[in-house]
Amino acid sequence: MTPSADRLTIGELAARSGLASSALRYYEELGLITSQRTAGGQRRYHRAMLRRLAFVRAAQRVGLSLDEAGQALARLPDDRAPTAAQWAPVARAWQRRIDAQIAELQLLRRKLGGCVGCGCLSLKTCALYNPDDTAAAHGPGARWLLGDTPPEPPARA
Amino acid sequence: MTPSADRLTIGELAARSGLASSALRYYEELGLITSQRTAGGQRRYHRAMLRRLAFVRAAQRVGLSLDEAGQALARLPDDRAPTAAQWAPVARAWQRRIDAQIAELQLLRRKLGGCVGCGCLSLKTCALYNPDDTAAAHGPGARWLLGDTPPEPPARA
DNA sequence: TGTCTACTTCAAGCGCGCTTGAAGTTCGTC
DNA sequence: GACGAACTTCAAGCGCGCTTGAAGTAGACA
Numbered sequence: 001m002t003p004s005a006d007r008l009t010i011g012e013l014a015a016r017s018g019l020a021s022s023a024l025r026y027y028e029e030l031g032l033i034t035s036q037r038t039a040g041g042q043r044r045y046h047r048a049m050l051r052r053l054a055f056v057r058a059a060q061r062v063g064l065s066l067d068e069a070g071q072a073l074a075r076l077p078d079d080r081a082p083t084a085a086q087w088a089p090v091a092r093a094w095q096r097r098i099d100a101q102i103a104e105l106q107l108l109r110r111k112l113g114g115c116v117g118c119g120c121l122s123l124k125t126c127a128l129y130n131p132d133d134t135a136a137a138h139g140p141g142a143r144w145l146l147g148d149t150p151p152e153p154p155a156r157a
Numbered sequence: 158m159t160p161s162a163d164r165l166t167i168g169e170l171a172a173r174s175g176l177a178s179s180a181l182r183y184y185e186e187l188g189l190i191t192s193q194r195t196a197g198g199q200r201r202y203h204r205a206m207l208r209r210l211a212f213v214r215a216a217q218r219v220g221l222s223l224d225e226a227g228q229a230l231a232r233l234p235d236d237r238a239p240t241a242a243q244w245a246p247v248a249r250a251w252q253r254r255i256d257a258q259i260a261e262l263q264l265l266r267r268k269l270g271g272c273v274g275c276g277c278l279s280l281k282t283c284a285l286y287n288p289d290d291t292a293a294a295h296g297p298g299a300r301w302l303l304g305d306t307p308p309e310p311p312a313r314a
Numbered sequence: 315t316g317t318c319t320a321c322t323t324c325a326a327g328c329g330c331g332c333t334t335g336a337a338g339t340t341c342g343t344c
Numbered sequence: 345g346a347c348g349a350a351c352t353t354c355a356a357g358c359g360c361g362c363t364t365g366a367a368g369t370a371g372a373c374a
Contacts, residue, residue: 009371011320021321022363030361040370042321061265066361091269098266102259108218109255112248166341168350178351179333187331197340199351223331 007036007044017053024053032056032070034078048079062094063101164193164201174210181210189213189227191235205236219251220258 014021027033028043033052035043052073059069072090076082082090171178184190185200190209192200209230216226229247233239239247 009320020363023361025322026362038370040321041323042370058265058269061261095266095269098262098269102262102266104218105255105259105262108215109252109259112252112255166351177333180331182353183332195340197351198353199340 006046008047008049010035010043010045013045013049013053017050019053027053027056027066030066030070032066032073046079051081052078058094062097163203165204165206167192167200167202170202170206170210173207176210184210184213184223187223187227189223189230203236208238209235215251219254 008016010021010024013019014024017024019027024033024045028035033045033049035045035049038044055073055076056066056069059072060066064072075090076086165173167178167181170176170181174181176184181190181202185192190202190206192202192206195201212230212233213223213226216229217223221229232247233243
């Protein structure tokens with residue numbers, strides 16, 4: 001081991017991040033994290049990778065794919081904490097995304113509320129049935145994360 | 158066509174439900190919907206399948222797998238609208254699930270809020286970093302949908 | 315020096331939710 | 345009765361996010 005703190009082995013990084021080594025190799029292959037190699041070819045990770053991994057995990061919880069997370073990560077420094085200026089737009093974009101998700105769930109919840117008493121699911125009247133709402137908003141990807149057109153919180157939902 | 162209204166072809170059901178025919182065959186294979194067959198072997202669907210499909214789509218939006226949706230469907234009648242007594246526990250279970258999801262998203266949102274100004278993602282202090290919270294609650298499956306132990310809304314969240 | 319664990323690559327596999335394609339059949343209409 | 349669109353089955357494939365396994369190598373410690 002002799003962890004030297006900034007040269008974590010893959011096993012150490014796995015233990016600290018809670019991810020499997022195989023997942024870390026996969027992430028590295030996707031470019032989400034980077035490593036140096038020892039003379040013998042083993043990976044050594046800078047502690048800053050823990051931050052990137054935390055970012056990725058948070059991104060997944062927001063519903064981003066690894067690819068999308070990678071695009072967002074590409075705008076942050078690899079080796080040290082982002083500055084407020086770097087981080088703020090990303091965080092704000094995530095908050096908007098989260099807000100949209102919450103709004104959608106609340107809508108669904110209200111619709112269910114309307115159904116609870118009636119056992120309806122009627123073809124004509126049940127709101128669950130005719131979700132002509134903003135559901136499909138999740139579509140294409142995360143271009144918005146890169147600073148373009150953030151998704152408006154569901155208009156009329 | 159001659160739709161006779163209660164004997165929808167797969168194409169008609171696809172058109173009305175917004176799902177692809179291939180998806181409908183797949184759902185049938187999974188037991189989510191049922192059909193009769195014509196003398197020649199073609200599927201004919203009762204309109205009530207539209208209700209089941211709406212249910213499945215709603216279930217997916219709540220984050221259930223098709224398998225879980227099928228388990229919930231199994232408790233509702235196949236050929237007509239559920240009674241209030243049949244529907245209410247399912248709807249309430251979904252609402253609890255939705256509430257838990259909303260709570261989790263709100264927690265994440267607050268954490269991001271804490272990070273926005275600081276650009277932190279600090280190893281020691283950032284809340285995003287140390288999500289020792291209720292995230293993993295999604296685990297096993299939807300036994301709760303069947304009436305057992307509904308998941309408490311995230312305790313301390 | 316030897317041992318043993320942790321690492322390496324590469325290819326394949328898995329679970330989910332479907333889609334695609336090939337080859338053949340049925341249905342509704344003219 | 346013939347035509348064309350819509351259907352049938354079956355097997356394979358895909359995209360995502362990994363995991364598993366085989367075969368071999370490096371690194372830490374006694």
